[in-house]
Amino acid sequence: MKQPLRDVRSYRLPPEVVDPLRQGLSGVSSQTIKAIIREVPAYAEPFAGELGHKIARAVRAALATFLNLVSRPGADPGTPMASAIEAAYALGRGEARSGRSLDALLAAYRVGARVAWRELAAISVAAGQPAATIANFAELVFAYIDELSAASVAGHADELAASGRIRMRHLQELAQALVAGEPAHVLQAAAEQAEWAPPQTLTALLLPERAARWVIDLLDPRTLQVADAVPDLPGLTVLLVPDPQGSSRPTMTRLLTGHNVVMGPARPWLEARSSLDRAIRVHRMTAPAGGEVVDTEDHLAAVVVTADPGALADLRAWALTPLAGERGAAAAKLIETLRSWLLHHGRREDVAAELFVHPQTVRYRMARLRELYGDRLRDPQWVLALTIALAIPE
Structure with missing residues (x-):
């Protein structure tokens, strides 16, 4: 059975082991950074700019914190580690904000751990440290990196969750603004804030809420949803679907079959309210039943005749x-x-x-x-x- 890694917080190395490592820290940091740039392509560009200097300082600080941690007998064992964990957590959140994946981050930790251990072990060997001391030291290095990577993973996940909740709120605000028929400048600002790429057209779907939960995953990922948007038609949800026109409209009709849907006309995205208005009118004239899809394009004469x-x-x-x-x-x-x-x-x-x-x-x-x-x-x-x-x- 695999043994758990040693608790790096409670272990201490004597000064004669740590001092040579501290002297070679700059070279170890440089080799570690070079390896990450070479082996993790996602980090090549960040290291090339101003951000690279910040990341390099973070690598050096992490290694220095490790040496401080294992050479502080009698000190509060949590203090240096807490600082390192906080920095690693912040790094994970920053990586999520920059759009880099968790895979790249974990790969950088793996490469960093391997290269840092290789360089630090070489220094210890040159200093004449016994094999048992070097083996213990290896376990400490990997335990330390393991804790840092776990903190970064947590930061990455928390940032994605937080940004996801914020974006969902902005998307909901955009959908409500479209349904309300807000002016173009309001809609454009809402789309930009929600990081939503506007399509050429939107088509309004009017359908039961339970059906909306089922079909939304089958539609364009940019599809927007507003529940109970029509007060006198309770229980119905509005979906605003990007560009379901031309040859794609029959495909969408097939996807929606079985869910009692009224499908409005495709309209320029800034005029999505007009598509919903048409869907509402046709729903009031001929509410779908038996899982049918009512296409408002098939009821244009009735819409015109009953306009007044x-x-x-x-x-x-x-x-x-x-x-x-x-x-x-x-x-x-x-x-x-x-x-x-x-x-x-x-x-x-x-x-x-x-x-x-x-x-x-x-x-x-x-x-x-x-x-x-x-x-x-x-x-x-x-x-x-x-x-x-x-x-x-x-």
């Missing part, structure tokens, strides 16, 4: 004035037949098939409608008005 409900009601009342004298049931059948006749361009068989009646019944009803409307059924303006008025069945 009051005007549509007035137009319908005016266009149906000739039927005012008909009884309720008879009038309803005539209106139903007239609508189908307009939509099928007068093809009697198609009208009969749609209404599940005999073609002779269609003939009879149309004869009655011609009596009531007269030449108006041949007037293009009247045909247009009737078509619009009867486009959406009551």
Whole structure:
């Protein structure tokens, strides 16, 4: 079984061992830094600039702290180590902020430990230290580096978690600003703060919250989410999906099938609110059921016709004035037949098939409608008005 590393805080080396190491510390630091630059490509560029001087000083300080730690009999064992741990933790956070991965950081520690031990051991051998002392010393070096790397890993993880929470908050603020239809300069500032690369277009999806949790991972990573964005449609979530247009729109439709989704039109990202407005209107007209995806592009005529409900009601009342004298049931059948006749361009068989009646019944009803409307059924303006008025069945 692998034995745990020695507690470097409690072990002490005599001055005759430490003094030669302290004298050679500068050379050890230089060799360690060169090896890290050579073997860990992610650090080659940082070491080349001003940051390199800071990192080099940190390496030298870490090695000096180690020597201080193992040569302080009777002193508070936690003081020098606490300082080193704090510095390593800060290094991990700084690496996360710079965008370098944990892999690069751990690789640098491995290389640093190996080279530092090799150089320090060479000094000890040259000073005539016995093998047992050098072996103990090796264990201390690796125990020390192990503690520093653990502290840096913790700092790296904490920074990523903190920055992730901050970015998530900024992304939520951006999504809410888009849904609210804020001015362009507000949206651009919010996108920059959230480090969100704006796409050409956004498409609004309106779907149940439980479905949103399922499908969001299937969509573009830049997809934004706002829960309960429509007060009178509780339980629905808005997703703003980048660039689902052209050939990608059918693909997204397939991904969303089974989740009761209304899909708005693609709009320039600064105008995402207009996509949501369309989705809301279509949802109110035809709420999806049975897992279907309702594409608002398939309901444009209904959207246009119902844009002004009051005007549509007035137009319908005016266009149906000739039927005012008909009884309720008879009038309803005539209106139903007239609508189908307009939509099928007068093809009697198609009208009969749609209404599940005999073609002779269609003939009879149309004869009655011609009596009531007269030449108006041949007037293009009247045909247009009737078509619009009867486009959406009551």
